[in-house]
Amino acid sequence: MTSGALLPFFALMSSLLASVVIFALPERMHRLRVLINLGAAGVKVLLVGVMIWGISEGQQYELAFDMVPGVQFVLRADALSMLFAGLSAVLWLLTTIYAVGYLEHSPNRSRFFGFFSLCVASTTGVALSGNLFTFFLFYEMLTLSTYPLVVHRGTEKALKAGRNYIIYTLTGGAVLLLAIAWLHGLVGDLSFREGGHFADVDAALHGPLTIIFILLIAGLGVKAALFPLHGWLPQAMVAPAPVSALLHAVAVVKAGAFGIVRVVFEVYGLEAANAMGLLFGLALVAAFTIIYGSVRALYQVDLKKRLAFSTISQVSYIVLGLCLLGPVGAAGGLVHLVHQGIMKITLFFCAGNYAETLGVHRIDELDGAGQRMPGTSLAFTLGAFGMIGAPPLAGFITKWTMGTGALAAGMDWVLLVLVTSSMLNAAYFLPILHRLWFAGQHEPWPHERRWGRLETSGWLLWPPVVTAVLMVVAGLFAAMPFSPLAWVQLIVAREVAL
Amino acid sequence: MAFYRYSLPLLPLPALFLALLTEPGWTLQLPWLLLGGLWGMDELRQTFLLLTALLWTVAGVFATGYLKDRHLGRFWVFWVLTLAGNLGLTVAFDVASFYSFFALMTFAGYGLVVHEGTNEANRAGRVYLAMAVVGEMAILAGLLMAFSAAGSLLLAELPAAVASSDRRWLIMLLLLTGFGVKAGLPLLHFWLPLAHPVAPTPASAVLSGAMIKAGLLGWLVTLPIGQVSLPVWANLLVVLGAVGSLGGAVLGVRQMRPKAVLAYSSISQMGLMTLMVAGALASQAHSGAILAVLGLYVLHHGLAKGSLFLSTAMSLPSGRWQRMLMWLLIAMPGLALAGLPFTSGAMAKLAMKDVLAPSGLDFALAEYLPVLMTAGAIATMLLVWRFLWAFGARAHTGGNARGLWLGWSLATASSLLVFWWLPLPSGLPAKAWVSAMLDQAWALVWPVIVATILAGLVWRINRRGK
DSSP states (O other): OOOOHHHHHHHHHHHHHHHHHHHHHHHTTTTHHHHHHHHHHHHHHHHHHHHHHHHHTTOEEEEEEEEHHHHHEEEEEOOOHHHHHHHHHHHHHHHHHHHHTTTTTSSSSHHHHHHHHHHHHHHHHHHOOHHHHHHHHHHHHHHHHHHHHHHTTTHHHHHHHHHHHHHHHHHHHHHHHHHHHHHHHHHOOOOOTTTTTTTTTOOHHEEEHHHHHHHHHHHHHHHHHTSSSHHHHHGGGSSSSHIIIIIIIIIIHHHHHHHHIIIIIIIHHHHHHTTOOOOOHHHHHHHHHHHHHHHHHHTEEETHHHHHHHHHHHHHHHHHHHHHHHHHHHHHHHOOOOOOHHHHHHHHHHHHHHIIIIOOOGGGGGHHHHOOHHHHHHHHHHHHHHHOOOTTTTHHHHHHHHHHHHTTOOOOHHHHHHHHHHHHHHHHHHHHHHHHHOOOOOOOOTTTBBTTTTTSSSSHHHHHHHHHHHHHHHTTTTTTTSSSSHHHHHHHHHOOOO | HHHHHTTTTTTHHHHHHHHHSSSSTEEEEETTTTTTTEEEOOHHHHHHHHHHHHHHHHHHHHHHHHHOOOHHOOOHHHHHHHHHHHHHHEEEEEEEEHHHHHHHHHHHHHHHHHHTHHHHHHHHHHHHHHHHHHHHHHHHHHHHHHHHHHHHHHHHGGHHHHHHTTHHOOOOOOHHHHHHHHOOOSOOOTTTHHHHHHHHHHHHHIIIIHHHHHHHHHHHSSTTTSSSHHEEEEEEHHHHHHHHHHHHHHHHOHHHHHHHHHHHHHHHHHHHHHHHHHHHHOTTTTTTHOOOOOOOHHHHHHHHHHHHHTTTTOOOOOSSHHHHHHHHHHHHHHHHHHOTTTTTHHHHHHHHHTTGGGOOOOOOGGGGHHHHHHHHHHHHHHHHHHHHHHHHHHBBBBBHHOOOOOOOOOOOHHHTTTGGGSOOSSOOOGGHEEEEEEEEHHHHHHHHHHHHHHHHHHHHHHHHOO
């Protein structure tokens, strides 16, 4: 085993060990816990950074051993896994900072941060899995470790949402397991491979493979919140803001979407999946989810609920991008994995700031909040415009790339979906921005707290400001090396040899 | 506060120097920007940049005297962003920068429209934003298709690619619609008479003088002008231009408030410019000459309209002679719009008549162009009378802040005097110059006289009615 093979292992361990240590720490050791949390998050960013550099230079990092004969445990860092691992590492660091500020003086912090780190370990595992079996292990671990976070507050509502969440995701997991087992029986152990395995598969297998594909997507679609499997997500918004931010804007939903990417690209192969006629149906489901989520978002009066439906809509961009049958469309979908993550986490951080600082949860209570909290509101504004797809922000790069890919594939109707979705995004985000900046405050804030000089606690203010800056940078400098777009183009060059 | 106030007129100055002092032809490579950026200035853009920078400068001077301290910082931010968008789109050579600046101008412009915070402003803002979003989306779809056809992000490559694309009609429809929202094309104009008047006066001036032209520039740099002859599209645009120029006047003379009259006048003027776009689309051979005249017209209208909008906030002096002089100076840019000899408008109108002569154009509605232009001149003069009447009915007597005097004088001087020394587009027809104005004085003056008689009759009838 070389040092290269150990890097993915260490990346996984950084959060896993942090989790174990934090569980063991007594509740009152606040400083030490913060130190461990931030230290581990920093180490992880560093490790992922090293791997990203190595992979761009052509290195391979792989760790594999047999669990039982015929079933391998594989951790591998490739360009695709770094897309997700890099995103979650950076956002974990920021969310940890945010969570420290958010949960100040609240009970059960030891439990919270323990499971929080465990979640991130699972997400890293999902990103680094080298085959379906390993992927499944971490995917389920993610389910189990997020449940305690959803119900963290222990209220009736939280417990109900948690029950709902666990029913949805465990059922999805069972379906996924069934599909993986069937596939294993049919063709043996399948590691993820660029280009997939079924380029010249026996036509007799097309039938079962089609059913397995549907089962796989159904199992993964629960977390990715594809319609009609999205029901758990808006309810899970009762979780504390950092959980909503990282887990429901990034880790959980992206684990589902990332799984779909792996299945389509590296198990079936884009061309084979298309030849079996599997992608068109998936494209329709994704397109419907995009519109459906946006329309539902329009009717939400609770800020976090509106963001949740917006997430449902936006995650399906990733899936739709894959179905565009070409390198450009695929790049558009993949790059949204990162872009959506940065934009949505910004919006959730801001929603949390309004709730913590002003006690504001409903959109109609936001009147005049821009003057009271300019930094947060500026970040929110950028996030909202990013979601709408306004240039030069990250969301525009997604829409432009996907639109180009759709036209190249002759799927002009996708353009209509993108445009409609953008208009709906504008319809549910722009009125909020008007309230923030142009409406006057007409009643006192429901529950205001003051933190000296800044508009809110610095722990809460800086994370959204940083992610907002990242979002501008990802858009404005999309043509630079190591921008999300450039990295995705590297992946696509390897994955899609159409 | 002083910083916010007094930096307003300074911000557009670099762009103004760029337009005045550099020769067209320079480019700036920005490969790291967006999807790869290229900015530059050609002859067409020089004219647009000149107008944009000049108008924003004088409006900025005016704003120093006009703005109150309340929400000044917020106004400053949106002013700066809108200005950056408007200037940037003018010098953008690549699709991504162009669209980014266009969107920046559109969305930041909302802040100028709703600045006053009245119910009326908020309502106008909603309509503005809704239509702007639809427009942005049409532009996005159109640019995406054009880009996919061209395989290049350079705007300069789009027209040829659009011309030979099998999606040509769809692309043209999307771009005409998308930019048409900004340019106030009939049926896409609803936001304009609501939004232009409710904004603070210096913002109204740049909205109606400069930003409205961004839609026109969008057409000129993306549509397949000079690539193929498109008589069907030319006919369509002539109809839209006619409806805009005459319909704008019909609705405009019914307005009570001077700024609303001016907003409809802008729709009417954009209708006349649409006629030229029609001519350019119809005729491959004449498109170059038509674009030059269009540039001239843009410059003339932008400066005159800017000055007229600024004058709506001026109070009249009490002395008799000063009062008459002021009335004259307020009326002159209006008379320029109507094409009175020895004004910028006379030059623009003569040049326009020359390049839109039916003999040079080959499409069904081309023969109606001279009639339409004459009707347009009468309509314009009627609007000017209406504007003066509406202004007089509401005018205050009293002093004006120093910034107001300075900004308004600069705007009026730009329209009436400085115009003649500005770098005008080359390739204008020879007829446009001063001697031609003498020869054609009668042709220029009689629509003004007809409109004046009409206005007088209507005024008398109204007085009897009371």
